[in-house]
Amino acid sequence: MTHVMACIDNSQSSLAVCDYAAWATQELDAPLTLLHVLDEEKYPAAADLSGNIGLGSREHLLEELATLDAQRARLALEQGQHTLEKARERTVIAGAAFPEMKQRHGHLVESLSELEKEIRLLVIGRLGEDSTRGAQSLGSQIEAVVRTIHRPILVTASSYKKPEKVMLAFDGSPTAYKTVEMLAASQLCEGLPIHLVMVGTDSGDNREALDKARSMLLTSGFVVHAEIRQGEVEMALHAYQAEHAIVLLVMGAYGQSRIRQFLVGSTTTTMLRTATMPVLLLR
CATH class of the missing domain: 3.40.50.620 (HUPs)
Structure with a gap:
């Protein structure tokens, strides 16, 4: 289990x-x-001093230091x-x-x-x-x-607040759809309203992708609020969180687009560092 x-x-x-x-x-x-x-x-494990034979007066000191290390590790x-x-x-x-x-x-x-x-x-x-x-x-x-x-x-986050609203950062990529599928199948956020947020241009393609993701969540019984925001990803997501009192952010951990990059361009790292709410990373 x-x-x-x-x-x-x-x-x-x-x-x-x-x-x-x-x-x-x-x-x-x-x-x-x-x-x-x-x-x-x-807190290293007890040191092996077998290679220190012949050090003369230093050998006893090394043994004492090893004993102290072992005591510190035990404590x-x-x-x-x-x-x-x-x-x-x-x-x-x-x-x-x-x-x-x-x-x-x-x-x-x-x-x-x-x-x-x-x-x-x-x-x-x-x-x-x-x-x-x-x-x-x-x-x-x-x-x-x-x-x-x-x-x-x-x-x-630094202190606990029971999640009552969830924001899912979405960018229309295959990996983002996988994140939606994982969230839809999970019990963790069951019964919580999902705010599906896409940062980008309000285009027909983006609307179509957002509607598809929204339908996937609706099929699993979630109440879904879907919205496209323009601007820089981090600022747009933080602003949305503040406006809607979001308590939990869900993101994909890896990817190549702006919203899912991790350690390469590193939007996810930035969100982890600056978010005041807990972040659930899915992959």
Whole structure:
């Protein structure tokens, strides 16, 4: 069985991750797993000093340093376990069934890659505990996670607000239609009004594409508001969000058009960085 998997650390954003994960696990009727990964670069495993024979007086110092590293790693693992237990308490209070807890010592991206087959939806904060970046930034590992993990990813806002309206960024491309199909088939946004927004010229071709996407969502029972906006993609989407009090943005994670580029022209990265709402990435 696949799970909603939430990445938990000691950052402030983990509170919102817990709350969005609790919401998602109830909407999807899927079990919840809380994952804590202890970075092995920051907290290395015990060092192997077998190659240091003959260093004389330095050998004892290296052994002491290795012991200290091992102690720091052990304490960090214990702190991570405590953080997971607190996260479990929070998600249970928010309505989630008793979640599973996992703890790994390694790299976040590699750990998620190993667990990918278990993931139905990945929930992760925009900034991690080691981030020194400002509010309108992305944590250093978010881009690598989105590149690597071929599962829906919910990048949370800094605080939780229950999604009541959804904006789907659409550009008429084959990949955009796939995003529409995935959203239409998902339980996550079932019953929520969908605002289907296309940024571009108000042409016959664009109207036809928008109507086709709207029909796909209507067939699945959604209430759909479809609109074409002109201007720069990011500014137009942010303006629409503010006007309509949108709580959740849905986008395709990859593509070649302006609205779906990721790391090449990078409109998606910009939206992740500047959005004040959670962003659900589908591919």
